[in-house]
Every structure is written in structure tokens, then in C-alpha cells.
Amino acid sequence: MGRWQPNARGRLEQAALDLYVERGFAQTTVTEIAGRAGLTERTFFRHFADKREVLFSGSAELQELLVAAVNGAPEGAAPIDAVAAGLDAIGDLMQERRPYARRRQSVITANTELRERELIKLATLSAATAEALHRRGVAEPAASLAAEAGIAVFRIAFGRWVGGPDDKELAQLMRESLAELKAVAAGA
Structure with a gap:
């Protein structure tokens, strides 16, 4: 094995993901992941803290994009509309990764530890979004x-x-869900 391999992280x-789908998360080892990728365990640990983090490595990028879009929403936008701008941005980013997202979610759904990690990721996204709203001047509890x-x-x-058919994009589904939430909140 050479000292440097291109796209080690992606591999x-x-x-x-392939091993988690084939064998299950709990049954897959870091040694097997590294071997399948043609790399060493040491290389694996240069990129990821543990085998869970492989599935959550895009969380920081997702958070940055969401926060940047909330920050960039038009001045005077209602807090929920600033959040909607962030949702649109991440919907566009994720749309091209639908096949990967489906496989990833099937692995997460099958494992309690990973479902808990997913909830932590979502809580972190929420906290970062609330902080972005605070910077826009939104007070509590409205920001949270x-x-x-x-x-x-x-x-x-x-x-x-x-989980559904391929006829709708994520951004469209988020807009529909947000409209439904607004209707529920309005008592419709």
C-alpha cells in the first residue's frame, strides 16, 4: 500500500456504508472498513474518531450552510422565514445525494446508538440555528x-x-411541511 492514496476520506x-448495509453497523469493524477502502486503520483514524462518525461526517458542512443561509436571509424576515431560507439551502445541497442518504438512513434506523447520534446532530443544528437567529436580533423564546x-x-x-417516491425534491417537501406547520399554528 502506498503512503498516499487519493480521496482516502471518500473511499x-x-x-x-457498503459494509454497514451488507453486514450491519455493529458487525462491521474499522479494520474491515479500512481494508475494503484499500487503506490502513491508521488512515481511518486520521479522518474519523470512530466508525459512527463516518455516517455523520457531513454534519459540520450542513450546519455551516444552514447558518450562513439564515444569516443571509433578507433583513426584516420573520424568524421562521429566515429558518426556511436555511432549509432551502440544505435541501439543494442534499438533493444530489439522495441514493446515499437513503442507504445511510437505513443503517441509522436499524441501530439505536446511531439513532441517538442522529438526534444529537439535529439538536446541534437547532442550537446553531437559534444562535444565528439571536445574531439577527431575535429574542427568546422566539429564536429557539x-x-x-x-x-x-x-x-x-x-x-x-x-422513504418516499422520487417525485419530489427535499426542498419542496420542506416547504410543504413548513406550510403545514404554519397552518397548524394558525389553527386551520
Whole structure:
């Protein structure tokens, strides 16, 4: 094995997901992931803290994009509309990764530890969104309520997107879920 291999991170992510789908998360070892990717365990640990993090490695990028879009929403936008701008941004990013997202979600759904990690990721996204709203001048509890509602919209729409037919994009499903939430809140 050479000292340097191009796209080691991507190869590790793909090898891990393939093995998790084939064998199950709990039955897959870091040694097997590294071997499937043609790399060493040492290389694996340069990129990931543990085998769970392979499935959550895009969380920071997702959070940055969401926060940037909330920050960039038009001045004077209602808090929920600023959150909607963030949801649109992440919907566009994730749309091209639908096949990967479906496989990833099937692995997460099958494992309690991974479902807990997913909830932590969503809580982190909510906290970052609330902080972005604070920077826009939104006070509590409005900032936290809008952020939590936005992440709930994301979670519901994401579930429909990965589990449903290919006829709708994630951003569209999030807009529909947000409209439904607004209708519920309005008492319609």
C-alpha cells in the first residue's frame, strides 16, 4: 500500500456504508472498513474518531450552510422565514445525494446508538440555528421556537424524502411541511 492514496476520506465513507448495509453497523469493524477502502486503520483514524462518525461526517458542512443561509436571509424576515431560507439551502445541497442518504438512513434506523447520534446532530443544528437567529436580533423564546420548528420540519421532510417516491425534491417537501406547520399554528 502506498503512503498516499487519493480521496482516502471518500473511499472510507463508501466502504463503511457498503459494509454497514451488507453486514450491519455493529458487525462491521474499522479494520474491515479500512481494508475494503484499500487503506490502513491508521488512515481511518486520521479522518474519523470512530466508525459512527463516518455516517455523520457531513454534519459540520450542513450546519455551516444552514447558518450562513439564515444569516443571509433578507433583513426584516420573520424568524421562521429566515429558518426556511436555511432549509432551502440544505435541501439543494442534499438533493444530489439522495441514493446515499437513503442507504445511510437505513443503517441509522436499524441501530439505536446511531439513532441517538442522529438526534444529537439535529439538536446541534437547532442550537446553531437559534444562535444565528439571536445574531439577527431575535429574542427568546422566539429564536429557539423557530429553530426547533425548523429542524422538526427538516426531520419530517427528510423522512418523507428518503422513504418516499422520487417525485419530489427535499426542498419542496420542506416547504410543504413548513406550510403545514404554519397552518397548524394558525389553527386551520
